[in-house]
Amino acid sequence: MIYFDNSATTFPSDRVRSVITEYLNDEVSGNPGSLHTLGVKADKLYNECRANIAKLLGASSDEILFTSCATESANTAIRGYVSRNKRSGNKIISTKTEHKATLECLEYLKAQGCEIVYLPVDGRGKPDLSVLEEELSGGDTALLCFTMVNNETGAVLPLSEIVELRNRVSRNTKIYLDAVQALGKIGIDLHKTGVDMCSFSGHKIHSVKGNGILYIKSGVNVDPLILGGGQQKGLRSGTQSLVLAKAFEEALSEACEDIEEANKVASGINDYLREELKARKAVILSPDDAIPFVLNVSFSSFESETMLHCLEMYEVYVSTVSACSSKAKKVSYVLLECGVDRKIASNAVRLSFSRYNTMEEAREFIKILDEIYDKYLIIH
Amino acid sequence: MSNILLARMGEITLKGLNRGSFEIQLKSNLKYRLKKFGDLKIYQTQSRIWIEPKDESNPYFATESDAKEIMKAVTQVFGIVSVSLARKFEGGFDEVVENAKAYVTELLANNPDYKTFKVDSKRGNKAFPMNSPEICAELGYQILENFPQLTVNVKKPDFILNVEIRDYNYIYSGKMMAHRGLPVGTSGKGMLLLSGGIDSPVAGFMMASRGMPLDAVYFHSYPYTSEQAMDKVKDLAKIVAGFSGRMTLHVVNFTQIQLDMYKNSPQDMLTITMRRVMFQIAERLAEKNNCKCLITGESLGQVASQTLEAIQATNAVCKMPVLRPLIGMDKQATCDISRQIGAFETSILPYEDCCTIFVAKHPKTHPHPEDVIEAEKNLDIEAMVEAGVNGTEDIIIEAFD
Numbered sequence: 146m147i148y149f150d151n152s153a154t155t156f157p158s159d160r161v162r163s164v165i166t167e168y169l170n171d172e173v174s175g176n177p178g179s180l181h182t183l184g185v186k187a188d189k190l191y192n193e194c195r196a197n198i199a200k201l202l203g204a205s206s207d208e209i210l211f212t213s214c215a216t217e218s219a220n221t222a223i224r225g226y227v228s229r230n231k232r233s234g235n236k237i238i239s240t241k242t243e244h245k246a247t248l249e250c251l252e253y254l255k256a257q258g259c260e261i262v263y264l265p266v267d268g269r270g271k272p273d274l275s276v277l278e279e280e281l282s283g284g285d286t287a288l289l290c291f292t293m294v295n296n297e298t299g300a301v302l303p304l305s306e307i308v309e310l311r312n313r314v315s316r317n318t319k320i321y322l323d324a325v326q327a328l329g330k331i332g333i334d335l336h337k338t339g340v341d342m343c344s345f346s347g348h349k350i351h352s353v354k355g356n357g358i359l360y361i362k363s364g365v366n367v368d369p370l371i372l373g374g375g376q377q378k379g380l381r382s383g384t385q386s387l388v389l390a391k392a393f394e395e396a397l398s399e400a401c402e403d404i405e406e407a408n409k410v411a412s413g414i415n416d417y418l419r420e421e422l423k424a425r426k427a428v429i430l431s432p433d434d435a436i437p438f439v440l441n442v443s444f445s446s447f448e449s450e451t452m453l454h455c456l457e458m459y460e461v462y463v464s465t466v467s468a469c470s471s472k473a474k475k476v477s478y479v480l481l482e483c484g485v486d487r488k489i490a491s492n493a494v495r496l497s498f499s500r501y502n503t504m505e506e507a508r509e510f511i512k513i514l515d516e517i518y519d520k521y522l523i524i525h
Numbered sequence: 526m527s528n529i530l531l532a533r534m535g536e537i538t539l540k541g542l543n544r545g546s547f548e549i550q551l552k553s554n555l556k557y558r559l560k561k562f563g564d565l566k567i568y569q570t571q572s573r574i575w576i577e578p579k580d581e582s583n584p585y586f587a588t589e590s591d592a593k594e595i596m597k598a599v600t601q602v603f604g605i606v607s608v609s610l611a612r613k614f615e616g617g618f619d620e621v622v623e624n625a626k627a628y629v630t631e632l633l634a635n636n637p638d639y640k641t642f643k644v645d646s647k648r649g650n651k652a653f654p655m656n657s658p659e660i661c662a663e664l665g666y667q668i669l670e671n672f673p674q675l676t677v678n679v680k681k682p683d684f685i686l687n688v689e690i691r692d693y694n695y696i697y698s699g700k701m702m703a704h705r706g707l708p709v710g711t712s713g714k715g716m717l718l719l720s721g722g723i724d725s726p727v728a729g730f731m732m733a734s735r736g737m738p739l740d741a742v743y744f745h746s747y748p749y750t751s752e753q754a755m756d757k758v759k760d761l762a763k764i765v766a767g768f769s770g771r772m773t774l775h776v777v778n779f780t781q782i783q784l785d786m787y788k789n790s791p792q793d794m795l796t797i798t799m800r801r802v803m804f805q806i807a808e809r810l811a812e813k814n815n816c817k818c819l820i821t822g823e824s825l826g827q828v829a830s831q832t833l834e835a836i837q838a839t840n841a842v843c844k845m846p847v848l849r850p851l852i853g854m855d856k857q858a859t860c861d862i863s864r865q866i867g868a869f870e871t872s873i874l875p876y877e878d879c880c881t882i883f884v885a886k887h888p889k890t891h892p893h894p895e896d897v898i899e900a901e902k903n904l905d906i907e908a909m910v911e912a913g914v915n916g917t918e919d920i921i922i923e924a925f926d
Binding site: 451454455457458520523 | 747748749784787883
């Protein structure tokens, strides 16, 4: 099996598996809210875990919130901030290349009366900062919503320029950052970035599904999305899961240790594949300065879904947003927004790597690709 | 007192000396279709079929809403016109009144806007001391006395209270309409060419309604069509099997055949050539599985491959009759039936048609016979048909889970 779909999800690492096994034991399975010794022990471990994660991310412990996934983090941040800070402005600025977790929140807020401004992006997926400056100068902007690394193309946000712009033009505007695809790939020091809220997901860094993180900078207030027993300072009710928190902590610390090595591996694979694919007349859609972990490529004469199924016959797993359908062809809105031609976008496939992929796999991939072209190519 | 289903037979009752064999088939079909609803007693009196649970605590008969599922299953058995859930009890007129009062109380609780009613009665048991008009009049009076909010309206009542006096007494109101037709199994078997679209399941449904059991054949072109496309076809086959009974779905691995065709024949004739091969494979499978005809969802002029010339070209390859129940139907009418049988939502799922990759941009719509021969001159058709038949996977599709 060649698994090149790590941006969709990753498999739990060995260390994560063993931490989970360890934390399913009775003595660490008390409710952190209970008053007896078992509860107190769980609570202590939970807080330690939160502190460790905070440290790894360059934040303080009380700025870290455990959630069920990054989508919940995004909802809490965006909707929760707007709901709590009605007087901070009515405008939200973002781009149309955000993840659906952000876009759907923005559409929801638009229906509630917020003004949503989508900045144009260039061919490399970068938002137009002159338009941003213009919009910010007009005042009334409550929030900026951006993605650190685009999940489809790997395009990297010019974050420091955006933060600098915000600091200069509209100090009170807050920044929400989706860092799901950046975690473990780009070093993140939250206090230094200058963002106000930031979301992360565990299963993209070899933890398991069901754990996310939301960073909320101290001093920034949001309304909770989930009400109940008042856990996590009332910001996210629901019994805390120590085992999931530990899984996230383990995955994060492993990712941080391996970040350089992982980049080296991914770069090697990425460079090799770019070269080989170009030689086969494929169009590389990821910008040159994208992170090496994501490679979006359009194969000539193969619709995305056909290519995906061809690859899956060889136990090679990749992703595509474009899907075949008799009625309307679904094509990636991200690629179209970046100005990619519709025909090229409808043949786009995303390859995404992790530190566990190897050069051998990349070479094997190319071999398989040649076989697919040989056997299954249809040209009209 | 217990609940019982009363199903009415239709066209069968017009049959002459062979009526008995139709009825036996119908009861056997009901028995199969209702398998999952527990141990049942299914018997017949005149043009009625009665279905009751052997175990009184059978949950599918408990209330009107519990019975919806089994009633729907009954309506899917061809030969049935309608079905009602009736209350069955013993006794004389006093018991009829008591049961009717309880029944109407429940009925009004579920339908508080009911204001008018009438009583309709049938008396099969001639020993019963009152005749039908007397039962209607007296029971109507009792209902009016006990439910002051109700009045009688014999022309357009909100509900009809039906009373039947036979060996037992029965009370019911309303009925669920079924799909009529003839019991499946009273005609020979047909091989349905099933795609993932709207038309072919409807074609299968229509032939099954004339008593025809079905097998189905699907041409799978993985990786050009996905596994989901295949799952969708299985789902559609199951929907059709709800009406036609158990069927075998023959899945032909068509990829290599299509690729060979694509490489060795002219593109504008590809659809016709492909259909001619499909028909031959289907006919071969039909012969092997004791089917006496092919069934397609073709409708004249709907697409390029369904012009008269194209139909002639595909028809020419097989000896069996090819039944095309939709041939003169408008697409809208087909969609209406598709919705009625619960197939539409599945049919319009997107997963098909990646195999449109094999379809030419401008296919020939009115091919001449010589075009057809020319198109196949570089193909070993017999080998393709052979490969198709041999590379078939059979899947048994039951009417229920």
